[in-house]
Amino acid sequence: MNANSSSNAAPEGVPRTAEAGQAASHxxxxxxxxxxxxxxxxxxxxxxPRHAPAVGGLVPFSTVDWPGQLAAVVFISGCPWRCHYCxxxxxxxxxxxxxxxxxxxxxxxxxxxxxxxxxxGGEPLSEPRLPAMIRDVKRMGYRVGLHTAGIYPLRxxxxxxxxxxxxxxxxxxxKGYDDITGRRDSQRPxxxxxxxxxxxxxxxxCRITWHPDWLDEARLLALAVELARRGVRRFAVxxxxxxxxxxxxxxxxxxxxxxxxxxxxxFTYR
Ligand code: SF4
Numbered sequence: 531m532n533a534n535s536s537s538n539a540a541p542e543g544v545p546r547t548a549e550a551g552q553a554a555s556h557x558x559x560x561x562x563x564x565x566x567x568x569x570x571x572x573x574x575x576x577x578x579p580r581h582a583p584a585v586g587g588l589v590p591f592s593t594v595d596w597p598g599q600l601a602a603v604v605f606i607s608g609c610p611w612r613c614h615y616c617x618x619x620x621x622x623x624x625x626x627x628x629x630x631x632x633x634x635x636x637x638x639x640x641x642x643x644x645x646x647x648x649x650x651g652g653e654p655l656s657e658p659r660l661p662a663m664i665r666d667v668k669r670m671g672y673r674v675g676l677h678t679a680g681i682y683p684l685r686x687x688x689x690x691x692x693x694x695x696x697x698x699x700x701x702x703x704x705k706g707y708d709d710i711t712g713r714r715d716s717q718r719p720x721x722x723x724x725x726x727x728x729x730x731x732x733x734x735x736c737r738i739t740w741h742p743d744w745l746d747e748a749r750l751l752a753l754a755v756e757l758a759r760r761g762v763r764r765f766a767v768x769x770x771x772x773x774x775x776x777x778x779x780x781x782x783x784x785x786x787x788x789x790x791x792x793x794x795x796x797f798t799y800r
Contacts, residue, residue, distance in 0.1 A: 571632035578626040583659045584608050585628040586621045586652060590636070591644060596675040596695055597735070597798075601646040602637060604663075608656035610681060612712035613701065615739060615770055621652035630659075634666055641670055646694070648675035655682040655689075664692050680723035681716075687726060696727060696734040702745050703753040710744060728761045735796075736762050741770035741779055747786045751793075758793045765790065766798040 570590040586607030589595070595603045608624035609616075616622065637647060647667040654660055655678055664674050673694040678686065680698055700720070701710040707717035727734045736757055740750060754765060767790065769778040782799060790797045 571628055571636050573627045574629050578629060582626040583630040583663060584624045584626045584652075584657055585630050585633055586625060588628055588633055588636075590640075592648070595648045595650065595677070596646055596697070599645040599673065599675070599695075600643075601648045601675060602640060602644055603648045603650050604633060604654075606649060606651045606654040606657045606660070609651055609653040609679070610656065610713065611653070611679060611716065613710050614712065615710070615741075617773065618652060624656070630663065637667060637670055637672070641672075644672065646673040646675055648677065648697075650677040653679055653681050655685040660685070661689050661692070664689055668692060678723065679711075680720035683719050683722035683726065686723050690726060690731055693732050695732055698724060698727060698734055698736050700724075700736050700738045700753070700757065702738075703749050703756075706745055706749070724760070724762075735764040735766055735798075737766035737768055737798075739768045739770055740782065743780075744770075747783060750782075751786060751789055754790055754793050763795040764798075765794045765796070766800060768800045 570588055584607045585604060587603075587605035589603040589605075592601055592603050593599075595601055605618070605621055607621040607627070609618075609622045612622065637644075649660065649663070654676060657663070667674055674692060675695040675697065676689070676693050677697045678699070679701070680686070698720075701707050701716070704717055707720070708714055724736070738745075738750070738753075745753070750767070757765060767782055767787075769781060771778060787797075787799050790799075
């Protein structure tokens with residue numbers, strides 16, 4: 531998944547006092563007030579059966595993994611790519627660290643408090659049981675989001691009609707794709723996924739993790755124009771960081787930001 535994707539919007543952000551502004555109805559405050567029995571599941575100690583879904587992590591609530599939605603994020607471990615900037619290297623190898631049944635039970639207790647569940651990774655489409663997992667959370671009434679790098683077009687086609695939103699990574703332009711992913715011909719499946727999203731897909735955002743050493747501004751802008759020409763309406767540039775909380779390595783120029791704002795219906799610089 532995207533190197534900068536996901537962060538846990540922890541209860542520390544919850545206003546502590548009534549005068550902090552209609553805090554009682556704030557969804558994060560309601561979450562923070564949940565009783566102890568609804569605590570998020572912990573990683574399992576015993577090895578899970580081989581057929582268990584490879585749930586590698588869980589963020590109980592986040593406001594950033596699906597813009598505008600309060601979501602739980604389920605991280606699937608397993609990814610065939612090896613992006614040199616990956617922040618989730620522990621999720622590159624398939625391994626079940628959480629029991630999906632416990633995660634499901636936890637999500638049951640969050641009904642009415644969370645808007646959505648986002649499947650992230652790793653690459654969530656690497657999990658063969660993902661369609662069933664999506665059905666599980668749909669049955670609970672959640673909206674479903676997916677973060678994908680666009681590695682598995684056929685698997686995406688299988689689940690697309692059940693998704694409400696997709697965050698799709700664009701790694702680079704054609705020239706730079708394989709240098710980022712460490713895999714040959716890696717742009718081809720990503721473009722096939724993008725075509726599906728553009729023709730039949732749900733609401734989606736394309737995003738790129740950017741550093742000028744990998745893609746200079748001129749190439750980034752040319753890539754952006756190409757994406758807009760294909761029909762992409764929402765685009766985000768996430769500047770590369772050495773870690774999720776680290777400062778931005780190199781900022782995008784204000785001129786480039788202005789051009790991107792002009793190019794897309796919605797542009798976000800993170
Ligand atoms: S596609 Fe895979 S290797 Fe690349 S950033 Fe995402 S999880 Fe990491």
